[in-house]
Amino acid sequence: MTAGRFITLEGGEGAGKSTQARLLAAALAAAGLPVLRTREPGGSPGAEAIRALLLGNAVARWDGVAECMLHFAARREHLAATIRPALEAGMWVVCDRFADSTLAYQCHGQGVPRRLWDGLAELALDGLRPDLTLVLDIAPERGLARVLERAGQAAGAGPDRYETMGLAFHQRIHAGFRAIAAAEPERCLLLDATGTEAAVAAAILGAVRTRLPR
Secondary structure (H helix, E strand, C coil), rough: CCEEEEEEEEECCCCHHHHHHHHHEEEHHHCCCCEEEECCCCCCCCHHHHHHHHHHCCCCCCCCEEEEEEEEHHHHHHHHHHHHHHHHHCCEEECCCCHHHHHHHHHCCCCCHHHHHHHHHHHHHHCCCCCEEEECCHHHHHHHHHHHHHHHHHHCCCCCHHHHHHHHHHHHHHHHHHHHHCCCCCCEECCCCCCHHHHHHHHHHHHHHCCCCC
């Protein structure tokens, strides 16, 4: 059986990760590949329950360390129940956010020590790393404007907990994602997310074809 591939999409709020994950999964499926599209936090029943806690409560509900632990608890459940079985079955897994988001949001954004993230990653991930991480880059001001526009267009769909945090927080996250991409160029690729939906999708598909030839 051919080994599966694990692709993650990362970036700040309003970067278009969910849309691009959907488009990439559809393109891979059209090319005849077995594909699973998933997301974090969430992606399995237990992880989705934790997602509701993380996204739907007051901004100051937990300190950064507790929040980091919750994300990794959800991630472990997601990995065990969804990601690893799919990879072992030879599927291409496209995931909207993964461990880099916790590094950017909780370490760069909230000041959690990197050593804590390292320890939780070692415990929860069993050495699993994405084959390719696509970091969608957009200025925080522009990304948050997209979020507000999206919320205005969707009846009853207000911003989630992270989307309501201040601009300075999102600027730290933006810098964090750029630092992550620069530190691991063999795994990560920074992509301009300010273009049209189709242009960004084409750039992503081109990167996948180059980095992960069938």
